[in-house]
Amino acid sequence: MKPKTHIGLEVHVELKTKSKMFCSCSAQYFGEEPNTHTCPVCLGLPGALPYPNKQAIEWCVKIGLTLNCNIALKSKFDRKNYFYPDLPKGYQISQYDQPFCEKGSIKLSDGKVIGITRVHMEEDTGKLIHETVNNEKVSLIDFNRSSVPLVEIVTEPDFENATQVKEYLQKLQQIVRYLEVSDADMEKGMMRLEPNISISLDGSGKLPNYKVEVKNINSFSFVEKAINYELERQLKELKSGKTPVQETRGWDEKKQQTVSQRIKEEANDYRYFPEPDIPPITWTEEEIEEIRESLPELPDEKIERFIKEYSLPKYDADVLTREKPLADYYEEAINVGRKLSLTPKQIANHLINKKIDIDSVLPAKLVEEISAASKTENINPEELKKVIKQVLMENPQIEADFKKGKENVLQFAIGKVMYIIRKKIDVNVLREFILEELK
């Protein structure tokens, strides 16, 4: 039997709300002077209380809706109790048994459906910085990140390989960017991934009695490498009759391998209990519907629409929708381009092939450029047909190759015709004429 791999993912996404999750401090901490974005609440001073950020909760629900989750009409926050110097209250406000969103799914390009276990809201911790000050090793704490809103998205162990994981992560990143709820910049720690990986040798599909979590992964390509490394390592162990140790490992980019960090003997006891400082959160069906209606068009829908509405090939639609600003730019260019009789495909070609910097060239300007470049001289169709016939006659291999399915021979034919005519004509039109002759 073929061994079956089980990969699940926990992804943390930092929301880009103006203020933090439970206080009015600015949540935009990146690159700021340490401990300048703090107040009694995010410092956990005696008596300070959390006040939940409504926008963050709505955004969490948006992510859940996008991932086809059920949204709980009644949910609550819980305290996750543990000690760590970067956790000023001695507990993290998170969600335990009643998350905002549950039981969703997402479909990958190979048709595989990945189950979304839950999408919940929590707060980020402070950051420890280990330094040497005056020859003394010290640990410093920066609380700027403390209580920045975090959404945790947990999947079922449905992934079968690293490629699927990578596609899922790209999709997820694209979704939160489309929703404009997070920049999901991996390098800035705005998106953090923790795959858990295990293999069942008997191929029964049952989850084995161990799993390995990999942490400290800060790019999509590292996650791919880490998973592939782990699968190989675990398979080797299993084949030699051993069960891999249940543990947390980290990805070491220098050594190109995962290394053991912490062996988990049993699950941590976080002594969860309902957060008494925050009343339960309730929604009505109508409120959820309102949020659903406010969702922007998402990448998959946009791709489909671009293909249909603008007659684009799938590849073009994929590229143009990868980032929302480019998709928006493209559609604006189409609007302007109509006046100049430019087709959506012409604009798409230009945008994709010329790698236009959309931040520096306005759509109207771009359209003008395309229009100028494609100004073609009129040519008598009869004359054109004559030249094409001549070229095909002189180069019989064109027709032969084309019939064998070698479409790039068309490019050769176009070149030959252009050479004879010596006029700037629309290549697309010429291509159509040649195809006509070849039929």
Add this chain to the structure above:
Amino acid sequence: MNSIKAVKEKLLKKEISAKELTKSYLDRINKYNKDLNIYLTISEKEALEAAERADKLLSEGQDLPLLGLPIALKDLYSTKGIQTTASSKVLEGYIPPFDATAVEKLKNAGAIILGKLNCDAWAHGSSGENSDYGPARNPWNKEYTPGGSSSGSAAAVTADLAVATTGTDTGGSIRLPASFTNTVGLKPTYGRVSRYGIIAMASSLDSIGHFTKTVEDSAIMLNVTAGKDNKDATTPDVPVPDYTKKINENIKGLKIGVPKEYFIEGLDLEIRKAVEDAINFYKSQGVEIVDISLPHTEYAIETYYIIQPAEVSSNLARYDGIRFGNPRKDFGDEAKRRIMLGTFTLSVGYYDAYYKKAMKVRTLIKQDFDKAFEKVDAIIAPVSPNMPWKLGERIDDPLKMYLADVFAAAVNLSGIPGLSVPCGFSNGLPIGMQILGPQFSEELLFRLGHHYEINHDFYKKEPEL
């Protein structure tokens, strides 16, 4: 007698300036505090500055509800620039960079803060003896406890070392000391007064209240402190009436329930008599007295001692020795006891059996009151089954200490308000009764309490210091 009302009149009539008044209070504090151990911090400089500001406003003809009135705060209330310790060595030296919302409101109403008051450390206790700074003493008899945990707050009012004081009531910590000191203690509805900036004991139970000499004063204080706070998500947007407005309205025709579970064997006979006399008084005033039952009362203290330590164990986690200067070993025995109890009951495998079950019983206890208030407007019961005890008498028996709150805890579990009103003396020590009502019924409690008070005048009795 220096009630808020009386002192305010003197200030407005310019019989005394705020500065003179403040000085006279500071003098009294300096004179008696050594003996009574009521104040942990005396903020003399800040108080005199505030008094000067008050005098200026008074001279301009300004009128604020508490303008020029010297008050003091339980040391659980964060005060910007003034040490706040919760009576624990763990927080010794901690100076908050911010004021609790209630403190801010009191200051904005013109009150002058004389200092910070002794209490059981972290508000854990019923006698004040768990303070790391020694117990406050009962001004009626210094051998006795003033009750706790707001021991200093109650003692300060009865000894007239402040016109009024603030407290917190998690399981009786305002009502019990009020009943032990001949003062009026209000435990408002949960969420009526913001908890922001007040060091948390058990967050789902902590009620922010105060001690005054009269019921009317209590209403004046609540007028200032009550209301929704955008820093405390558990303060609902319920309108704040002028609590003094209906205080004189007739009480004839109201229905008061007397719960049989609060008049049980073990209730001190003198206390029983005093409370029954009060009930008879109400009857004579045309109030209908109804026998009621609150069947789950007997589980209240057990339920309370599951939920409260669970929350305590989490709330005290931040004092991890990293940021507040003092190590965890500075925690006293009672705090350690509650941290261990709470950590245990929240642990995997025990959570369902203890915490979850306790939350279910809590619902039942709350339903008892809901049902009762369908039949009656208010409930009267003793605050404590026992008279004040001698300092040291219960300190080695935590269970006995916990039982002092046997009549108080159910009120916190239900979130309803309770007003402790003096109703007698026995052997020179005070007795109090509690008037309970549905959530946000403080107006009615004041009305009932005021009516009793003006017909009995216990507030006119003052201890000899």
